[in-house]
Amino acid sequence: MVANDFVDDEAQELLRELGIELRVFRQGAEASDLLGLSRRVRRGQGVDRLVFSNGLSDAEAFRQNVDQGGIDIVDAAAEGGELRVVCGGGVVRFVECGIGHRKRAYHALANNSKLAKHGPGKQCGRDMTADVVPLRRTPADPRPTLEPMLALTANGMNSVNAVILERMQSEIPLIPRLAGHLISGGGKRLRPMLTLAGAELVGYQGTRHYRLAAAVEFIHTATLLHDDVVDGSELRRGKAAANIIFGNPATVLVGDFLFSRAFELMTEDGSLKVLKILSGASAVIAEGEVSQLTAQRQIETSEERYLQIIGAKTAALFAAASRISAVVAECGEREEQALDDYGRNLGVAFQLVDDAIDYDSDAAEMGKDRGDDFREGKMTLPVIFAYARGTAEERKFWQAAIAGHRSSDADLEQAVDLIDKYDAVEATRERARHFAARAVDAISIFPDGKARAAMAEAAHFAVARGY
Incomplete structure (x- = not known):
């Protein structure tokens, strides 16, 4: 397991109990990192559940994300904040994206991933589901604008x-x-x-x-x-x-x-x-x-x-x-x-x-x-x-x-x-x-x-x- 600063001790202990590996993608990632992640999921590379969350507040929040899913980020998320992507089910991949507008990031993903096209919480083949969960907002650098x-x-x-x-x-x-x-x-x-x-x-x-x-x-x-x-x-x-x-x-x-x-x-x-x-x-x-x-x-x-x-x-x-x-x-x-x-x-x-x-x-x-x-x-x-x-x-x-x-x-x-x-x-x-x-x-x-x-x-x- 690769630990990181975004997960507190209690959450890390939960990860150990579940035997989950955590990988951290580069800081300041663009929405393209989401697309790359979705492509790997589509090809069935060790992930059977995809959860989008805006931060990991504690172990219970993490458990809820993995076990219960959540609501559509397009409807619930506000402007700003970092989007963190967590995949549960044997392998966890974590992406921090300073993308500014999370709705656009999910929209971009939905248009480039057959998995996400089926919508949050739906079966997407290979027993995979896509759930979108907005949680705690955290500051992020906004994307460039005009x-x-x-x-x-x-x-x-x-x-x-x-x-x-x-x-x-x-x-x-x-x-x-x-x-x-x-x-x-x-x-x-x-x-x-x-x-x-x-x-x-x-x-x-x-x-x-x-x-x-x-x-x-x-x-x-x-x-x-x-x-x-x-x-x-x-x-x-x-x-x-x-x-x-x-x-x-x-x-x-x-x-x-x-x-x-x-x-x-x-x-x-x-x-x-x-x-x-x-x-x-x-x-x-x-x-x-x-x-x-x-x-x-x-x-x-x-x-x-x-x-x-x-x-x-x-x-x-x-x-x-x-x-x-x-x-x-x-x-x-x-x-x-x-x-x-x-x-x-x-x-x-x-x-x-x-x-x-x-x-x-x-x-x-x-x-x-x-x-x-x-x-x-x-x-x-x-x-x-x-x-x-x-x-x-x-x-x-x-x-x-x-x-x-x-x-x-x-x-x-x-x-x-x-x-x-x-x-x-x-x-x-x-x-x-x-x-x-x-x-x-x-x-x-x-x-x-x-x-x-x-x-x-x-x-x-x-x-x-x-x-």
Whole structure:
């Protein structure tokens, strides 16, 4: 038995009597540790009962957890606190997770474990049951959020939103209706926030960046409208996509309108350098989308090519949005490049997590249909990992599904199972953490302060988010 600080003497004595081994996972574990644990349980590795608890208060509480089960954490648990996972029944595994929001952790587990899909207290095969028991709350470090970034840019975003509202207007009523359907439909507005945050970071005192941030959002919105037509998407930000409501022709044309508005704002700014950066990014985005189209259903797509694609279609605008803040502030090349590197690495991390979430969440959280990438035959990193690590038989499945246009619900479930089997989602998030760390490192040349801290936390949020 391996003792630890979380279990008092009486509880340890009970463990000895039961002949139970206790193993401690790393401190500060992410929700991914829960997923890894659930996978081991699914494979029947010495565990016949799974209990989630928020702390072990004493031996009696431990006995109740193991012997009686409890209530659903989704209904009973509050925000904050550490989630501790205990498996009883011969082998006990203990996980301390500083995850901040326990409901999301259980939701993530439930969507990635066939054991947990059956719900708390239900038989799940191999005589296993899943019980969820919230107990004593204990302090924990919260997961990264966008709150510091939102607070930093709140006043500036009011000005940006005013520009957006003004410039999306037209004498043709359909244009503001369709554009407003997407623009007012939620979204993080992260790209224009990067322009505002970068301006704060370099100490810019003017107002030029408000219009340029609006231009960035128009470019982004235009690409989303075009993407939904190309992909045949039905959901965007949790509601029907514009192409479903207004049709493909109108959606494409309004996307073109927003591109033109973006270029109006750029030319009004008067900086050829800014124009070159944003127009160049727009061209690279289009190239990235075409490259992704040519890679569609190409089962042998490499990780290198995949990273090139997302570097173009997603990261290019993140980089440009960040860089122009240094340009309007008339900073030097070193500062420009640092902000460019920050945005580019953040954009790659952001897209990696988007692609992981497609196999790791549900439509309610994502705001789009789960498995969209699979149905469209997109070779994203979770699939690339699962295909590379799979057996010959499993590779045949991927070839039939991706290259052979097989995308039934049963095929999607098998794809998710294989991605789960090879921890491809976690491997993708690990890649994202690497790029997020590079983003944070890029802005280390600037003085420490609220802006830098907010931008660093935004990078960590991009990886930790579940939507």
